[in-house]
Amino acid sequence: MRKYLLLLSLLLLTACGGRRTPVSLAVIGITCSRSSSGATQLATTYTEAIQRAGGVAVVLPTLDSYARAEELLDALDGIVFSGGEDVSPQWYGEEIWNETVHVDAVRDYSDSLLAKAALASGKPILAICRGEQLMNVVMGGSLYQDLPTQFGTEVKHGGGATHLIGLEPGSVLAEIYGTDSLSVNSFHHQGVKALAPGVRATAHTADGLVEAYENEQLWAVQFHPEKDLQAGDTRWLRLFEAFVARCQP
Numbered sequence: 001m002r003k004y005l006l007l008l009s010l011l012l013l014t015a016c017g018g019r020r021t022p023v024s025l026a027v028i029g030i031t032c033s034r035s036s037s038g039a040t041q042l043a044t045t046y047t048e049a050i051q052r053a054g055g056v057a058v059v060l061p062t063l064d065s066y067a068r069a070e071e072l073l074d075a076l077d078g079i080v081f082s083g084g085e086d087v088s089p090q091w092y093g094e095e096i097w098n099e100t101v102h103v104d105a106v107r108d109y110s111d112s113l114l115a116k117a118a119l120a121s122g123k124p125i126l127a128i129c130r131g132e133q134l135m136n137v138v139m140g141g142s143l144y145q146d147l148p149t150q151f152g153t154e155v156k157h158g159g160g161a162t163h164l165i166g167l168e169p170g171s172v173l174a175e176i177y178g179t180d181s182l183s184v185n186s187f188h189h190q191g192v193k194a195l196a197p198g199v200r201a202t203a204h205t206a207d208g209l210v211e212a213y214e215n216e217q218l219w220a221v222q223f224h225p226e227k228d229l230q231a232g233d234t235r236w237l238r239l240f241e242a243f244v245a246r247c248q249p
């Protein structure tokens, strides 16, 4: 009798195992900002975008050691560098330009550790807004600290404006959308000045500002696709699906 019960248990276990999905899902970490009280903080737009695209979204803590960043990257299949504060200009050898520049030194340090560990891991990176600026700085580029006073442009950037970007042929965005221009949102007052070595600019506004760059590992966009996706602009699901597919273990 005992023998039959064991056999039955084995059969049940096998049956249950058979119902589990055979494909392991991509686990994608997302960097966070900190609230004024020090709490980890992330808009639901990011986690929702990754989840809708079929990935497992993981909210990443603030770190203070490179070893910890490496351990985290080992556990992930890809990483998203999210938006938020300005990157401290000290990281590219400048003083703060004016009162519009707001930085969080703790997040800058944590993000720089994660960025270096992510680049070293070879795993796919999606960088959005601050993330796009951060990756450029970590890789050796620089930023306009305040576009209105340092860049002088006829294009309205920031404040939730909408503007067109022109796409480079063969770029990730051009391939996904099969077009040479896209309408995107704009929530930034900083932007890429000197582009870092090892990436190519793949989208610009009419004023020449870089709105996207990429290489084999990293896709970076100055706009917020996740924000418009949550607001109902389903175009952007395709970008997140393409990223999640690249992260597939």
Ligand code: MN
Pocket: 156, 157, 158, 163, 185, 186, 187, 188, 205, 211, 222
């Ligand atoms: Mn813009």
